[in-house]
């Protein structure tokens with residue numbers, strides 16, 4: 026069936042939408058994709074929601090209202106749907122909806138994605154699967170990362186020999202390892218671009234380190250790097266999944282933009298290398314997805330530490346839409362009751378399905394037999 030997957034990631038650039046033809050077991054074909062960018066005022070609304078969520082932190086006083094964020098998220102998803110449906114000339118039968126993460130606190134069994142799945146189903150007249158992190162958290166998993174099942178399906182579709190790793194470089198970096206015995210291991214390795222973006226934005230120098238030009242002109246500060254790498258996460262004491270806001274940035278005020286960018290680029294690469302060192306086998310190939318694969322300085326830093334690293338685009342994939350495609354694939358799995366998460370991915374005790382199905386109250390429900 027044709028499924029529309031959505032992802033609005035932690036970098037707050039916009040909503041990614043991608044169509045995938047899938048039965049939830051195999052990827053049959055890729056349909057059109059579209060990034061619906063947030064306007065500056067929409068992004069400001071989401072940032073205010075993230076700030077409110079961080080101040081609340083999952084503990085009293087009362088949970089803040091995310092109504093304004095919900096409205097912005099909803100509008101951007103409708104724009105994205107309109108674009109991909111027009112390109113495909115066909116309507117999807119199902120939607121996988123992630124929503125906008127404003128807070129991720131797995132130790133409190135809490136991960137907050139803002140969005141109104143019922144409103145989306147009603148507006149588009151298409152059934153929506155949402156809340157794919159929630160059953161996993163309730164069962165003692167981390168609720169993230171969710172994409173490994175899709176990475177495994179991609180590895181199989183492309184015939185990539187194991188051991189192989191996928192690395193997503195968004196705000197946070199998450200890795201999926203597929204071992205030669207078929208083992209699936211996944212976790213967030215540390216930051217990817219989120220901290221770099223924060224420093225660049227705080228200096229009024231754009232939204233991100235375009236092409237890695239600031240990092241290329243700076244020098245990594247070894248003392249700061251050692252301090253950052255002493256974080257509990259890298260001693261295996263932290264959770265397997267991270268929030269974009271989990272690492273300190275106070276030190277950056279004392280650095281030039283270039284040196285801060287160089288230090289943070291090295292931090293991302295070093296934290297992936299630390300994760301790689303703990304894997305049961307060294308991957309013979311790293312497939313890199315997410316916005317970070319457009320940063321040649323970061324890609325070179327990874328190659329220096331890991332060996333063969335290739336952008337997902339080199340395999341005919343769409344590096345910027347892998348997460349959105351994954352949400353489509355997972356929605357189809359959810360509908361069939363197939364596992365979304367595994368002990369080796371989120372730490373859930375057994376392979377577990379998840380997600381809630383929201384049928385449109387006013388439109389045609391195309392999957393009536395399910």
Ligand SMILES: Nc1ncnc2c1ncn2[C@@H]1O[C@H](COP(=O)(O)OP(=O)(O)OP(=O)(O)O)[C@@H](O)[C@H]1O
Nearest residue numbers: 034035036195196197218233235236315316319320
């Ligand atoms: N040309 C480029 N040069 C350098 N960095 C880039 C470039 N293009 C994108 N990026 C980086 O990629 C980021 C966006 O990546 P992506 O869209 O994968 O993140 P996300 O999906 O929002 O985050 P997450 O996966 O953590 O939820 C940008 O914020 C920027 O840091």
Ligand SMILES: CC(=O)N[C@H]1[C@@H]2OC[C@@H](O2)[C@@H](O)[C@@H]1O[C@H](C)C(=O)O
Nearest residue numbers: 126129169170171172195197199348
């Ligand atoms: C809570 C949350 O939204 N986490 C994101 C974020 O972005 C990258 C990394 O951190 C990953 O854990 C996750 O997204 C993808 C889709 C995942 O769950 O696999």
